[in-house]
Amino acid sequence: MGFYVAQLLTGLANASSLFLIACGLSIIFGVTRIVNFAHGSFYMVGAYLAYSIVALFPDSILGFWGGVIAAALIVGLLGLIVEMTILRRIYHAPELFQLVATFGVLLIIQDMTLAIWGAADKLGPRAPGLDSAVRIMGEPIPEYDLALILIGPAVLAGIWLVFHRTRWGVLVRAATQDREMVGALGVNQAWLFSAAFVLGAALAGLGGAIQIPREAVSLQMDLSVIGDAFVVVVIGGMGSVSGAFVAAVLISVLNAFAILVFPQISIVLPFVVMAVVLIVRPYGLFGKEGSGHGAPTEPEQPLRLLSSRATLVLMALVFALAASPVVVSDFASILLVDVMVATLFAVSLHFMMGLGGMVSFGHAAYFGVGAYGAAMASNYLGLPMMPAMIVGPLAAAAAALFFGWFCVRLSGVYLAMLTLAAAQILWGVTFQSQAYTGGDDGILGIWPAAWASSDQAYFYVAFVLCIGGIWFLRRVAHSPFGYGLRGIRDSDVRAEAIGMDVKFHQWMGFALAGTMAGVAGVVFAFSKGSVFPDVLGIAQSVDGLIMVLLGGIHALAGPILGAGVFVLIEDWVSRLDYWRFIFGMIILGVVLLAPDGVAGGVDRLLRALGLRREGQA
């Protein structure tokens, strides 16, 4: 019995920090409708700051708690800087822009943290006065855990008071419900948004700061926490602080008990719970369908077939690519394979996201399943390359059909979150199924068939599959099926009214996009000779989003240009120190300065040169 009480208390202690991060994220989302990837960074910076400040006052109770609070306040200030310099300019941009921009901020903060504190993990001090354990029902419970258990509800009560007893709090709640109305009432939104962002960031900083006696401070804290924080926010209902608390407790306590039965479950559990909750209650436990996201975006221009001159230019480029292995070095043709893989991945993501309006934060799942499917078929079933290359996409199709069925039942940010959950579940399963997937060690030795083993020969394998896949997706984009997806994105009501089965259509679109991502994954696996769990990870999904954004979401050519530019920039930048910082800056530059991406610029150029047909108007 005592053991179970101890587990329960551990769960509750874990819940506190998770709640602090998640409620900050929820407040920010509620008011600004921004899904803030950089929230994990605030958490991480909070921990580093607390570590440094507390170290100035060793063994002082006041020094410890003062340091924790000072860290939270400084992170709040950091939040203010981020909000005023970057986010304020993109409140009316589509979700994707905001997401990618905050990911850029995450990269920048990560490298700045590295520059300041170095790469080694930091072990924080124990909290003075709370550094021993007390026995509860015979089990030792750290005193600090008991303090944490009190901090969560105390913060919740504080926020509740602010939200219900102050004018500012009432405005925050009002904005969460209907942002436009609050604006129409003459409330200074800029100020309201900044304040909400500062509060949210400070709470994340506090969440990180109070963790220092419990876990090592490291540069991986940002991404590792953000997944769980998203989950908690979504389960609780976006914008709901009490929902975040209930969800944090639910997840942490469930986790504390589930690991007793099945030790590997902790990575997957939050995402499974989220998937279940979203299916039963699409807006989370305490969430309501909020008001729309920002201003209506500008309607997209109709698709036009390429003019014959533009087709010729395109054909010439494809032939040049086909001929390139003869001319360029082996190294360059390997790089070109990377470009083609990335392009097919980006095109498949754009297919569901740009054409289908289904933003995915977890498209890497299907890329990764394709790669692992081929790798496992090749290594364990002993299949030759060609059959393995069929198994991979089939596995991706099966995964996309399975997860897509749930995902298309939701829309907007909730759909995006469910795709993220799906990807994290797959990542977790892959990471932990050591016996089948090799876990963290991955699967090595996936080599192409003998005839395709030279760099040149494999280039043509990749060329056929990737260029073929891209061509096929473009073809589908112009087909009734692709038009149907766009129609649903434009107006699902009208789509239903002309007799379309909206959910089924979206499901098929999701599955097709996933399958083609799987094809990219297969080509990737055989070109690298190995696969690791990263191929399913958040970073890989975000890479896809950046490629689509970089190229411009409103054009079919966008992801093609975006992927090319992305791989070339990455190839160049990743050799430099602090490449994340540079890359983050490039992302922010694109988001803030060229919101229609590279394709938007090229499109303007094509129109100017008369290579693209104008509308008749």
Next chain:
Amino acid sequence: MNVLEVRGLTKKFGGLVAVDDVSFDLGQGEFLALIGPNGAGKTTCFNMVNGYLRPDRGTVRLNGQDLIGVRPRKIVRMGVGRTFQITRTFLSMTVIENIQMALISHHRRIFDMLSRATRLYRDEAEALLRLVSMEDQAGRASSELAYGDLKRLELAVALAPDPTLLLMDEPTAGMAPSERVALMELTAKIVAERGVSVLFTEHDMDVVFAHAHRILVLNRGGLIAEGTGEEIRGNPLVQEVYLGGGTVFGQAEAGAESEADHA
């Protein structure tokens, strides 16, 4: 034979009876208006006929087939076209593509992944555009259209599957008066030529009296009058509903008070 037969249609939202025991018929080629003050239950009635809402009681039959519990998209396939109070079109497509999409879906080719959508059913789509006099705008992006043109486009989209029944929810809402007359004249002409039956709701009485063959008046969920324009104009109950502040049926004081509270 009647195209549409509605019997005893009832819908409650919590304690509020939004539509109460409404019955009516719609004949072949008839242009039937459903009018009533705000909150009378017009839209609820409409949404039960087109399958978006499931009634608590009552039946809806289209050419003898029961529509209750049938999904909206199946009802479309059974020959019911609809236009919306706020136009719903595919804004990223051109005018003619919007119509082609309706035709593609009607001909069950929406899952075709290899044909070029813009090349399918082009002639049919052009004929529909001529019907609403928009052939010169075929290639324009529908997002650029003036509101009146969007309404006409929506009419052409609704007519694409050659429906036997057209449901029009406030077809002239948000339009300038001169445009309203033009749109309804066009609709009346098409109804006459194609033998389509139309059920529409409308706030503009000029439109209603000028074009409707028959008028149904709803108030507080109940059908209070039915007849030609002349009959409705002369009906004292209707006059009271429209001019007398919404208190009808000599309702209890409590009802009148709660109405006043809402005002």
